[in-house]
Amino acid sequence: MSATEAATAEEGGERRPTTGETVRRIVQGDLSSVRVVLGLVVIAVIFQVQEDRFLSAENLTNLMLQITTIGLISVGVVYVLLLGEIDLSVGAVSGLSAAVMAVLSVKHGWNAYMAIAAAVAVGAAIGCLQGSLFSRFAVPSFVVTLAGLLAWEGALLQVLGKTGSLNITDPKITGLANIFYSDTVGWIFAAVIIGVYGAALAVGYRRRVAAGLGDTSPLSMIVRFVFVAAIVIAAVAILNSDRGVPLAVMILLAFVVGMEYVAKQTSFGRHVFAVGGNAEAARRAGIHVNRVRIAVFTIAGTMAAIGGVMAASRLFAVNQNSGGNELLLLAIAGPVIAGTSLFGGRGSVWTALLGALVIGSISNGMDLLSLSSAVKLMVTGGVLLLAVLVDAVARQQRQTSGRV
Amino acid sequence: MAADGTPLLELEGVSKRFGPVQALDRVDFAVRAGEVVGLVGDNGAGKSTLVKAIAGIHSPDEGTIRFEGDEVRIKGPQDATDLGIATVYQDLALCDNLDVVANLFLGREQVSAGPGQVSRQLDEVKMEHETADLLSNLAVTIPSLRSEVGTLSGGQRQQVAVARSLLGDPKVVLLDEPTAALGVPQTKQVLELIRRLRERDLGVVVISHNLVDVFAVADRIFVLRLGRAAGEFKAEETTEEHVVGAITGVGDGGERNQHSEEGEKS
Numbered sequence: 001m002s003a004t005e006a007a008t009a010e011e012g013g014e015r016r017p018t019t020g021e022t023v024r025r026i027v028q029g030d031l032s033s034v035r036v037v038l039g040l041v042v043i044a045v046i047f048q049v050q051e052d053r054f055l056s057a058e059n060l061t062n063l064m065l066q067i068t069t070i071g072l073i074s075v076g077v078v079y080v081l082l083l084g085e086i087d088l089s090v091g092a093v094s095g096l097s098a099a100v101m102a103v104l105s106v107k108h109g110w111n112a113y114m115a116i117a118a119a120v121a122v123g124a125a126i127g128c129l130q131g132s133l134f135s136r137f138a139v140p141s142f143v144v145t146l147a148g149l150l151a152w153e154g155a156l157l158q159v160l161g162k163t164g165s166l167n168i169t170d171p172k173i174t175g176l177a178n179i180f181y182s183d184t185v186g187w188i189f190a191a192v193i194i195g196v197y198g199a200a201l202a203v204g205y206r207r208r209v210a211a212g213l214g215d216t217s218p219l220s221m222i223v224r225f226v227f228v229a230a231i232v233i234a235a236v237a238i239l240n241s242d243r244g245v246p247l248a249v250m251i252l253l254a255f256v257v258g259m260e261y262v263a264k265q266t267s268f269g270r271h272v273f274a275v276g277g278n279a280e281a282a283r284r285a286g287i288h289v290n291r292v293r294i295a296v297f298t299i300a301g302t303m304a305a306i307g308g309v310m311a312a313s314r315l316f317a318v319n320q321n322s323g324g325n326e327l328l329l330l331a332i333a334g335p336v337i338a339g340t341s342l343f344g345g346r347g348s349v350w351t352a353l354l355g356a357l358v359i360g361s362i363s364n365g366m367d368l369l370s371l372s373s374a375v376k377l378m379v380t381g382g383v384l385l386l387a388v389l390v391d392a393v394a395r396q397q398r399q400t401s402g403r404v
Numbered sequence: 405m406a407a408d409g410t411p412l413l414e415l416e417g418v419s420k421r422f423g424p425v426q427a428l429d430r431v432d433f434a435v436r437a438g439e440v441v442g443l444v445g446d447n448g449a450g451k452s453t454l455v456k457a458i459a460g461i462h463s464p465d466e467g468t469i470r471f472e473g474d475e476v477r478i479k480g481p482q483d484a485t486d487l488g489i490a491t492v493y494q495d496l497a498l499c500d501n502l503d504v505v506a507n508l509f510l511g512r513e514q515v516s517a518g519p520g521q522v523s524r525q526l527d528e529v530k531m532e533h534e535t536a537d538l539l540s541n542l543a544v545t546i547p548s549l550r551s552e553v554g555t556l557s558g559g560q561r562q563q564v565a566v567a568r569s570l571l572g573d574p575k576v577v578l579l580d581e582p583t584a585a586l587g588v589p590q591t592k593q594v595l596e597l598i599r600r601l602r603e604r605d606l607g608v609v610v611i612s613h614n615l616v617d618v619f620a621v622a623d624r625i626f627v628l629r630l631g632r633a634a635g636e637f638k639a640e641e642t643t644e645e646h647v648v649g650a651i652t653g654v655g656d657g658g659e660r661n662q663h664s665e666e667g668e669k670s
Contacts, residue, residue, distance in 0.1 A: 211529045262523065270502075270506060270510075270513055271511075274502060274510055277500060277501035280497065281497035281499050282499065285511030285512075286482075344501075345499070346501055
């Protein structure tokens with residue numbers, strides 16, 4: 001390697017990757033989003049062939065509504081995974097937070113926004129507590145949050161009391177998952193998203209050129225812009241041809257974009273990646289490792305609560321099953337399927353959305369085909385296993401090619 | 405070759421005891437600006453303890469440390485950093501999943517001005533620019549500043565770690581086994597880098613087991629044996645044989661200082 005080092009050494013100058021290299025990068029997870037998009041296409045083709053309602057506007061809108069809860073919870077899970085940790089309590093926390101909101105709103109007549117804020121605060125407090133226990137006493141996060149899973153499920157039953165189920169009637173809460181925007185508003189969203197994205201790309205590119213760091217060719221930027229614009233336009237067109245753009249989708253998108261920004265563009269996000277990559281190195285670099293850990297678990301609890309609120313809004317109710325069943329595992333499996341590593345330090349918040357899409361489409365497709373729960377559970381388990389294997393293989397590949 | 409004048413960093417009569425083990429016994433040690441000092445000795449001779457005393461990991465039990473002529477107390481790593489003492493440990497402490505720029509600025513990220521400041525938005529362009537400047541000043545060649553550090557060779561990783569230590573504008577740099585586990589061309593690159601640190605008028609302390617490397621780069625060679633100063637040599641005026649003698653305590657150790665003459669137990 002050292003002989004070619006000098007030859008290829010060129011400040012900031014990236015070589016154009018060859019086809020073989022691109023394939024390698026997809027396998028090793030650098031371009032895992034491409035892998036996921038290919039997976040989505042395969043899933044869509046399989047289900048569409050068997051049931052032509054799958055790709056209908058109505059079903060795709062339903063799919064988007066179905067994935068908002070998992071997607072929102074996964075946003076927090078991505079942060080925990082970036083640390084190389086795990087949070088098994090997110091499902092239970094989402095149920096408990098939603099129950100707190102429902103009790104405050106229905107039984108105590110709280111204002112909807114106050115009730116939602118209380119639910120989010122409960123989630124944040126739980127996350128903060130678990131994060132503190134984990135970092136202060138160096139207990140494995142797996143154990144702390146497993147204890148949390150049991151305890152918060154118990155708390156959910158306690159909060160719900162004898163009735164075991166509460167119907168939510170406040171339209172401000174139920175509206176979260178049930179409001180659809182008109183076609184015009186939908187197109188305004190599309191225009192704003194595309195405009196802001198284009199402006200951000202252009203500003204970033206001009207700054208790099210001004211600073212003499214010309215390693216981003218305008219071509220790749222234009223390709224990305226066209227790709228994103230096409231997806232946004234197609235999505236709005238499809239959603240508009242059914243009930244319109246749902247508020248829930250905008251909420252999910254806002255959290256994904258916002259938290260991706262925090263992860264990739266802020267010093268806090270950089271520290272999360274550093275702690276996940278090499279906690280000792282981060283500590284020596286002066287990063288307050290424990291503060292980062294507590295903050296990340298707080299984010300996970302907060303996002304779980306937000307996901308729980310959305311789930312309650314969609315169901316118009318909170319019951320003893322809220323946040324239970326396979327919600328937890330799917331929320332963790334999603335980002336892993338989409339390329340966030342279980343081993344820490346690698347991933348992106350987009351995998352929360354992409355993973356939720358993969359899992360959501362499989363589950364939605366199987367529902368359309370009226371498959372039994374037995375088949376559904378086995379298929380979902382198989383997909384999760386496959387995702388973890390792909391992650392592990394990618395890691396091995398990186399190690400054998402000298403990348404840790 | 406060695407620079408003259410007041411030493412940048414001077415240790416006098418520094419001792420450190422770990423339980424029954426006398427790790428350092430009244431050691432005097434000094435580094436001047438624009439000087440590379442090779443710190444050599446057998447395993448357990450006290451090299452690491454001496455470096456850790458300077459770096460603030462273990463405070464010495466006795467003795468004084470002077471920095472630029474003033475007596476200082478180094479109680480923790482932060483004290484050392486604040487004085488202008490940077491340490492590159494053998495394990496480098498790099499985050500393999502982050503790129504070169506991110507590693508260089510880890511823990512002291514540049515935050516962009518303007519609205520992004522609220523969220524402590526990273527100023528990637530500025531950081532990349534400064535990284536490129538620093539590395540080209542040091543003549544360090546890395547294929548791409550945006551490649552993950554885990555993909556770099558051992559020599560490149562070492563160079564990144566050394567470059568990172570320079571970001572805080574230190575006056576003294578301590579390098580712990582910088583050439584261990586490196587191939588021949590990579591070792592050459594790292595030694596070149598150490599020479600450039602000297603040209604920048606830094607005081608450099610290189611701990612090494614490898615006498616060939618030490619002779620290649622050091623102006624002065626300081627030998628520790630069983631926690632005591634066992635000899636100090638000008639690299640130009642001595643031979644490997646003399647240094648080995650001082651390390652092992654066999655034969656004439658050269659210009660031994662007073663402490664090492666008080667009854668050695670071997």
